[in-house]
Amino acid sequence: MSNMRLFKPHELPGTLICVEGIDGSGKSTQLAILRDWLKSKNLDVIFTEWNSSDLISQTTKKAKKKNLLSPRTFSLLHAVDFADRLEQIIIPAMKAGFIVLADRYVYTAFARDVARGVEKDWVRNMYGFAIKPDLALYYSISAEISLERICSNRAPSFYEAGMDLKLSNNPYKSYVIFQNRVNEEYMNMVDEFGLVKIDANNTIHSKQVLLRQHVTELLSKKGINI
Numbered sequence: 464m465s466n467m468r469l470f471k472p473h474e475l476p477g478t479l480i481c482v483e484g485i486d487g488s489g490k491s492t493q494l495a496i497l498r499d500w501l502k503s504k505n506l507d508v509i510f511t512e513w514n515s516s517d518l519i520s521q522t523t524k525k526a527k528k529k530n531l532l533s534p535r536t537f538s539l540l541h542a543v544d545f546a547d548r549l550e551q552i553i554i555p556a557m558k559a560g561f562i563v564l565a566d567r568y569v570y571t572a573f574a575r576d577v578a579r580g581v582e583k584d585w586v587r588n589m590y591g592f593a594i595k596p597d598l599a600l601y602y603s604i605s606a607e608i609s610l611e612r613i614c615s616n617r618a619p620s621f622y623e624a625g626m627d628l629k630l631s632n633n634p635y636k637s638y639v640i641f642q643n644r645v646n647e648e649y650m651n652m653v654d655e656f657g658l659v660k661i662d663a664n665n666t667i668h669s670k671q672v673l674l675r676q677h678v679t680e681l682l683s684k685k686g687i688n689i
């Protein structure tokens with residue numbers, strides 16, 4: 464597996480930073496503030512989200528609605544979506560020297576798909592074409608707190624709750640069981656991929672301070688002093 468691109472530092476001029484963690488861990492909040500700050504320093508920044516490529520997202524949406532997908536097929540569709548976004552957005556921006564902020568990256572697939580029962584090696588091999596991020600953060604939060612945060616506005620969706628796995632008929636219970644599994648996979652990836660684990664229970668402000676420290680240090684190694 465070590466001959467794959469995902470396991471070697473990239474040699475592109477840009478900087479790839481990604482955030483990971485279950486829903487409600489505060490990823491989007493942190494990246495949005497970071498983006499504004501980097502832009503205020505006149506740096507070229509682009510933002511990209513999981514499962515957002517036009518090519519595939521319509522198809523996945525339809526198939527998800529009908530609950531037609533096996534875990535492997537689900538995994539495959541996300542990989543196609545990701546491949547499109549990598550080639551169309553991430554790599555061109557990296558070649559142009561941009562800072563790319565990714566709200567979820569391949570580790571999302573590794574965590575969720577394996578939590579759904581897909582083989583670890585199979586999914587890692589499938590994403591082996593991805594470039595290795597310069598910095599990958601894992602915002603760690605319990606499934607219960609995550610549920611509280613997301614359910615202040617809505618109920619968990621069918622797939623967020625892992626209802627396809629028939630863990631429980633109760634979507635809230637199912638959510639906690641499934642997202643705990645996802646968290647367990649993320650925990651394993653701290654050593655495996657060097658994810659930087661951050662306690663997501665901390666305040667938005669203190670998490671932003673920490674994130675900026677990591678980013679400042681990373682950029683200074685590349686000769687960008689902010």
Ligand SMILES: Nc1ncnc2c1ncn2[C@@H]1O[C@H](COP(=O)(O)OP(=O)(O)O)[C@@H](O)[C@H]1O
Pocket residue numbers: 484485486487488489490491492493612613663664665666667
């Ligand atoms: N440190 C925090 N403490 C309490 N609530 C938070 C914190 N960070 C984010 N939130 C809130 O939790 C919700 C989910 O945050 P969000 O950034 O959208 O998470 P994610 O992108 O990981 O799903 C939002 O309503 C946000 O305002």
Ligand SMILES: [Mg+2]
Pocket residue numbers: 490491492566
């Ligand atoms: Mg988000």
